[in-house]
Amino acid sequence: MQTIYDLNMKQMEEMLASLGQKSYRAKQLYSWLYRKRVLTFEEMTDLPAALIAQLRQNYCIMPVELIEKQVAKDLTAKYLFRLQDGSTIETVLMHFNFGKSVCVTSQVGCNMACTFCASGLLKKQRDLTAGEMTGQIMFVQKELDSQNARVDNIVVMGTGEPFDNYDHVMDFCKVVNSDHGLAIGARHITISTCGIVPKIRQFAEEHYQYNLAVSLHAPNDEMRRKLMPVAKAYPMDELMGALKKYSEENHRRLTFEYILLKGVNDSSACAVELADLIRGMNAYVNLIPYNEVDENGYRTTDEKSALRFYDVLMKHGVKATLRTKHGDDIDAACGQLRAKHERNKTAS
Numbered sequence: 001m002q003t004i005y006d007l008n009m010k011q012m013e014e015m016l017a018s019l020g021q022k023s024y025r026a027k028q029l030y031s032w033l034y035r036k037r038v039l040t041f042e043e044m045t046d047l048p049a050a051l052i053a054q055l056r057q058n059y060c061i062m063p064v065e066l067i068e069k070q071v072a073k074d075l076t077a078k079y080l081f082r083l084q085d086g087s088t089i090e091t092v093l094m095h096f097n098f099g100k101s102v103c104v105t106s107q108v109g110c111n112m113a114c115t116f117c118a119s120g121l122l123k124k125q126r127d128l129t130a131g132e133m134t135g136q137i138m139f140v141q142k143e144l145d146s147q148n149a150r151v152d153n154i155v156v157m158g159t160g161e162p163f164d165n166y167d168h169v170m171d172f173c174k175v176v177n178s179d180h181g182l183a184i185g186a187r188h189i190t191i192s193t194c195g196i197v198p199k200i201r202q203f204a205e206e207h208y209q210y211n212l213a214v215s216l217h218a219p220n221d222e223m224r225r226k227l228m229p230v231a232k233a234y235p236m237d238e239l240m241g242a243l244k245k246y247s248e249e250n251h252r253r254l255t256f257e258y259i260l261l262k263g264v265n266d267s268s269a270c271a272v273e274l275a276d277l278i279r280g281m282n283a284y285v286n287l288i289p290y291n292e293v294d295e296n297g298y299r300t301t302d303e304k305s306a307l308r309f310y311d312v313l314m315k316h317g318v319k320a321t322l323r324t325k326h327g328d329d330i331d332a333a334c335g336q337l338r339a340k341h342e343r344n345k346t347a348s
């Protein structure tokens with residue numbers, strides 16, 4: 001059954017009109033869903049009983065069901081959810097000093113096949129709907145409600161490639177960003193892409209104010225192709241061209257994500273090459289410690305080399321942050337918990 005979280009405000013108004021209802025009911029419904037955060041239609045006491053019955057017939061509210069939750073010592077929480085068709089997905093809650101961030105999954109599995117990533121171990125089965133992404137946020141927000149806390153930031157950095165599911169991801173962002181929805185500011189929503197150039201161009205043209213992060217992970221095509229097959233379809237010069245267009249048109253600062261892999265992309269020479277590549281762009285580099293995955297041979301760069309890489313970037317005029325690890329003691333690598341769950345399912 002479709003979740004009512006799928007509907008952005010306009011779609012909600014259209015749906016209600018088709019049931020012969022006035023458009024103000026859409027705001028009422030939004031308020032019940034995203035302010036009062038009820039999980040049944042029966043609780044929406046100012047709606048007519050006939051409408052409640054129709055809504056119940058056509059929609060569910062919460063589309064995700066918790067299978068397992070792991071909490072790390074630093075309180076990073078990883079949720080393994082079941083969707084209504086039985087697919088499983090992961091969502092992560094991280095506690096930063098700038099607020100609580102939720103990392104959202106956008107697809108069941110992923111087809112991008114980055115060689116270092118656990119998500120790609122399971123091929124894409126389908127795209128998530130907008131409501132299935134909103135559901136992940138609402139589930140975590142309902143938990144936070146009991147602590148009087150809220151989801152401050154959203155990162156679309158879970159399993160999947162958001163720009164391979166563009167329309168649903170944009171609809172999801174509209175709902176959580178809407179003043180009538182969760183009212184999470186556009187600057188607090190980040191979409192991370194592996195570099196699907198036509199969609200970056202579309203995103204630039206549509207002037208969305210969400211933050212854009214790009215998984216770069218290598219300073220040149222040769223190295224990037226080995227790590228990320230998407231680089232074969234969209235080479236570096238095309239990618240950089242699209243990103244420059246985005247920066248110019250939107251006056252927004254870009255984030256480049258760069259996982260430090262021991263002996264692969266972490267040399268000083270790589271840092272210099274990276275600095276040359278992006279110098280002058282309105283961008284900074286987020287250096288990410290690698291979460292090791294059993295299935296491949298990649299190793300995390302040691303702290304000393306990570307700091308050296310960071311220093312070289314700074315010396316060459318490129319701003320960077322060196323992220324600390326979160327949820328080290330749980331299956332925190334993208335797709336790791338789900339991959340384990342799916343393996344156990346086939347084994348049993």
Ligand code: SAH
Pocket residue numbers: 112114116117118156157158159160161162192193194213214215257259288289290291292293333334
């Ligand atoms: N497909 C999108 C979003 C999902 S991946 C993208 O590629 O950006 C989110 C980020 O996590 C990407 O930068 C990805 O490269 C990184 N990542 C994947 N596996 C990782 C691992 N084991 N350790 C650290 N980062 C990882």
